[in-house]
Amino acid sequence: VICHPRRAMEPISDDDDLTKLAEVPRIVCLDSAEEALPKGRAVGFLRGYISREGREWLAAKQGDEAVEKPQFAETVKTVVPTVPTQENGYDCGVFIIEYLQHLLRDRSELVTLGFGTHRHWFRQEHVSHRRRRLRWICAALSKAARAKDQVDVSSLLQNDELRAAIATALTDSPKSRAPTKSKATHESASERKRPRPRPVP
Numbered sequence: 001v002i003c004h005p006r007r008a009m010e011p012i013s014d015d016d017d018l019t020k021l022a023e024v025p026r027i028v029c030l031d032s033a034e035e036a037l038p039k040g041r042a043v044g045f046l047r048g049y050i051s052r053e054g055r056e057w058l059a060a061k062q063g064d065e066a067v068e069k070p071q072f073a074e075t076v077k078t079v080v081p082t083v084p085t086q087e088n089g090y091d092c093g094v095f096i097i098e099y100l101q102h103l104l105r106d107r108s109e110l111v112t113l114g115f116g117t118h119r120h121w122f123r124q125e126h127v128s129h130r131r132r133r134l135r136w137i138c139a140a141l142s143k144a145a146r147a148k149d150q151v152d153v154s155s156l157l158q159n160d161e162l163r164a165a166i167a168t169a170l171t172d173s174p175k176s177r178a179p180t181k182s183k184a185t186h187e188s189a190s191e192r193k194r195p196r197p198r199p200v201p
Helices: 005-009 040-062 092-105 107-111 124-148 160-171 183-193
Strands: 026-028 077-079
Touching: 005 040, 026 040, 092 107, 092 124, 124 160
Parallel strands: 026 077
Antiparallel strands: none
């Protein structure tokens, strides 16, 4: 996730306050792999992208195509926060969906991304739930495609009912299970139902 790249493109003056977390230009790496690979190559690619965008932006702003390569890309911080990791080797795409949904639901989490401590990340059960829902989406679209003899997804989503169902499947959360009664509770309940012995006359 590239946060506030424009701040890195603008010249820094003494009046600028980059101490605010919301304004710090940074690349935040969200990696669900339990044994994450080095980020150097990916970060280098993103820095090159930011640098190229910056050159074009400055050229358009200054009206001069011959703009020297700015050094703002070097000022972009790289942050690797602690995030939930997957328990298998195939849920990486689902984790990306959950990361984005988590951040977009709460803008405060997005503002401090990479700097604050996120204590309310999603759990593994949310990922398993989303995987099941994605399978349902594929099945629903396949069924609609056969029924309408149409393979274009954008055309299929013109159906309001199908579009609403898919939107729900992409954003809902697993239903909380009712707490199970303990063995002691079951025993006490059975004891209450058991008839009491009558006193001997």
